[in-house]
Amino acid sequence: MTKFEDSRLLALNAESGFLDNGMRAALLGALEDDERACASYSVSAHIWVEAVLTDRALLFVKGAVRARAVRVPLPVDVVREPSGSKSGARVRTPFGEKTLWGSKLDPNMTMLLGLRGPAPDMEKPRGNPGAAQAPCIADPRPVISSSGPNLVESGGTEDRRRLSWRERLSRRWRAGRKPRKPRLQKAQPESVGQAPNPTIWDVAYDCIKCGRPLTNPDSQRHRVGTECIQRYGSQARMIRNPAYSAWENDKARAEIDRIARQVELDSAYSKELATYDAALAVWNAAREDRA
Numbered sequence: 001m002t003k004f005e006d007s008r009l010l011a012l013n014a015e016s017g018f019l020d021n022g023m024r025a026a027l028l029g030a031l032e033d034d035e036r037a038c039a040s041y042s043v044s045a046h047i048w049v050e051a052v053l054t055d056r057a058l059l060f061v062k063g064a065v066r067a068r069a070v071r072v073p074l075p076v077d078v079v080r081e082p083s084g085s086k087s088g089a090r091v092r093t094p095f096g097e098k099t100l101w102g103s104k105l106d107p108n109m110t111m112l113l114g115l116r117g118p119a120p121d122m123e124k125p126r127g128n129p130g131a132a133q134a135p136c137i138a139d140p141r142p143v144i145s146s147s148g149p150n151l152v153e154s155g156g157t158e159d160r161r162r163l164s165w166r167e168r169l170s171r172r173w174r175a176g177r178k179p180r181k182p183r184l185q186k187a188q189p190e191s192v193g194q195a196p197n198p199t200i201w202d203v204a205y206d207c208i209k210c211g212r213p214l215t216n217p218d219s220q221r222h223r224v225g226t227e228c229i230q231r232y233g234s235q236a237r238m239i240r241n242p243a244y245s246a247w248e249n250d251k252a253r254a255e256i257d258r259i260a261r262q263v264e265l266d267s268a269y270s271k272e273l274a275t276y277d278a279a280l281a282v283w284n285a286a287r288e289d290r291a
């Protein structure tokens, strides 16, 4: 079975490692576009760690479950060359000293040793800060040992050091009050009072059957006189209340007014919000002393 189809990793098909899918995927993910693998090694006695030597780095691939790769740029920091019964080379990595061994393509470790840095004695003092640095997984090319980036980093930590209470207090005082977050106002509709009854009794002041004037309120409601009510029965009826129609008109107008006011409030709110965001950024900057 061919382990690697990718042209960058074809050399590793001659090696015995990388039988695990997850580790192969992690290695593939860590590889740069034009990077080429040269050999792979077992790492100390770790079963689930393998190292791949490429044309520009040592890639340590760790773990079967959630495998990940850690890139250690060249040159190789060799602590101890293979000698006597010890066929492996001891190298310094961001996660401690490890013995690399067991490569079929580089059985005598000549390829690996050929990529070592200057003399080991010279390498040790500036190798140490690199070893202390955590392996960088997000950055594909971490700078392990170089004085430039270290200086920048120490400057960065200087800025982020914990402030004294006096400094914090003075920054708070200079920043002033925290801007108040605006709240969206809700327009209230104008009050139009209680709704009147939608219907009322139709009142007649003359009998609708014989035309005689009606004075009794009951007769006016039944719209017929006392004689006609016996012949024709009650003619009472409900009609639509004109006051109710007027109330409905008032209510509709109040709602239109409310919507218009809400539109104004919304636009005022969005302006306030923009002002607030800007003020908050200034305030935050002042607190963090970036202003």
Ligand SMILES: [Zn+2]
Pocket: 207, 208, 209, 210, 211, 212, 224, 225, 227, 228
């Ligand atoms: Zn009548």
